[in-house]
Amino acid sequence: MTARAGEEFDAxxxxxxxxxxxxxxxxxxxxxxxxxxxxxGEWTTTGGEGFRVVPLWxxxxxxxxxxxxxxxxxxxxxAHLAMLVRELDDRWGAHRRVAMHVPLFRKxxxxxxxxxxxxxxxxxxxxxxxxxxxxxxxxxxxxxxxVAVSAGHSHGDAPVVxxxxxSDRPIVELPEEDV
Numbered sequence: 001m002t003a004r005a006g007e008e009f010d011a012x013x014x015x016x017x018x019x020x021x022x023x024x025x026x027x028x029x030x031x032x033x034x035x036x037x038x039x040x041g042e043w044t045t046t047g048g049e050g051f052r053v054v055p056l057w058x059x060x061x062x063x064x065x066x067x068x069x070x071x072x073x074x075x076x077x078x079a080h081l082a083m084l085v086r087e088l089d090d091r092w093g094a095h096r097r098v099a100m101h102v103p104l105f106r107k108x109x110x111x112x113x114x115x116x117x118x119x120x121x122x123x124x125x126x127x128x129x130x131x132x133x134x135x136x137x138x139x140x141x142x143x144x145x146x147v148a149v150s151a152g153h154s155h156g157d158a159p160v161v162x163x164x165x166x167s168d169r170p171i172v173e174l175p176e177e178d179v
């Protein structure tokens with residue numbers, strides 16, 4: 001569960017959350033640390049070497065939901081993500097996809113992962129990434145960042161979670177050669 005559970009999707013709020021994430025600090029080094037809401041423990045942010053990840057929205061639980069309602073719920077989440085992607089494409093140009101199946105297979109085998117991919121999977125963010133970058137963060141000491149958004153769930157009953165990530169290094173697809 002995330003701290004966004006129960007909230008209606010709002011594209012303007014999601015864009016604003018991406019802006020805050022992009023403008024905020026990114027740990028240069030250190031362990032990956034996931035934080036939760038002090039009152040509920042629900043996931044609020046994860047930071048690690050070169051990245052930060054936050055939930056943007058969480059759909060309803062799909063436990064006990066079957067077709068066609070299940071398909072409608074997943075379709076609505078995909079439409080929310082598409083709306084956000086259009087807004088970000090308008091800002092930064094065309095995005096690219098980074099598949100998450102390779103990190104998932106590596107995790108299942110116990111193989112090491114780059115910290116960003118490991119953190120995403122630890123929070124059940126299994127959806128493929130939609131990535132822009134480098135994006136210039138304006139201001140004194142302008143920096144280059146990569147931004148990613150995704151929506152997905154870890155299994156059929158889990159709610160769909162939309163998340164955003166920002167990284168100070170390129171977010172690239174892992175090679176399939178050893179999957």
